[in-house]
Amino acid sequence: MHSENPTPDASASADVPDLDTDDLANELEQLRAALAGVREEALRERADLDNQRKRLARDLEQARRFANEKLLSQLLPVLDSLEAGLKAAGDSAGPLRDGLELTLRQLLKVGEDNGLAQLDPEGQAFDPEWHQAISQLESPDASPGTVLQVFQKGYALHDRLLRPALVVVAAG
Template identity: 60%
Template sequence: MTQHPHEQQTPEFHDVDGEAQAPVEQQLADQVERLSAELEQLRAQVLLERADLENQRKRLAREVENARRFANERLLAALVPVFDALEAGLASASDTDPLRSGVELTLRELTKATETNGLSTLAPAPGDVFNPEHHQAMSIVEVPGVPPGAVAQVFQKGYLLNERLLRPAMVVVAKAD
């Protein structure tokens, strides 16, 4: 076959045994394809690592926020018996007792300071539905006029710290007649 002077023929290379090797263009195309696949794999890996770092950052931010919200948990838990003592003192004091107004003022200021730091009172009223997540049943009694499964009496208030249970309310629960 005669070759026209302007036509180019793809060179064919032979290895040591004389077998034809793929043309240079084919080798380069294969190499480009391998490198493109490797590049896509590296891009996917970078995206996964970036997402993992973002998830770690968010988790750390949540942990820091929870640590901040509940850092004073031990202190506020230690103040709960102080509330009980002040309220018991008020319950036993007469209206004419000269110390009553001082105890009331102390209780109001303590309540204000603790509420500012996320403490809230759990004080179910008789007739409220018993909530096992917030209430601790001390006993079950028949109480006329109170529906079964409802709080019949409150022995002791409970407390929440930023919506997390610090101490359950201790209650008596009504049972069916």
């Protein structure tokens, strides 16, 4: 029994097609271009993920800063009522007035601790972004566009307007 075994060199040469160096160089260039494209795409996706992460962090920070906006907005009429009560009490000293002042100061402190700022623009220049003019009056003592009187104080939360101040402005 005699078996024929082809030589290893003969079988290897039969499986490998003849490739010239130009074909190999072209294939290498195509692979390099594909690799560069994949790298560029990976960098772009990484940048997109980084931008998305930054956007989510910014949105989360905004949500934290303004999470109590609704509650503070609902407290504004309470602040107005306390100020009206103090105005109605006049200059008379007494425990009721002292209690109202203390309560008002405490509420304003809580608001300030949470980013609430009171807008009391009397004597300042009228700013339509922060003030709402309800009337104009001639005033020889004030320059035109100056807030003469504040009917209702305004409030801002972290530089975002919650309620504009209702004001009377000097005409001119």
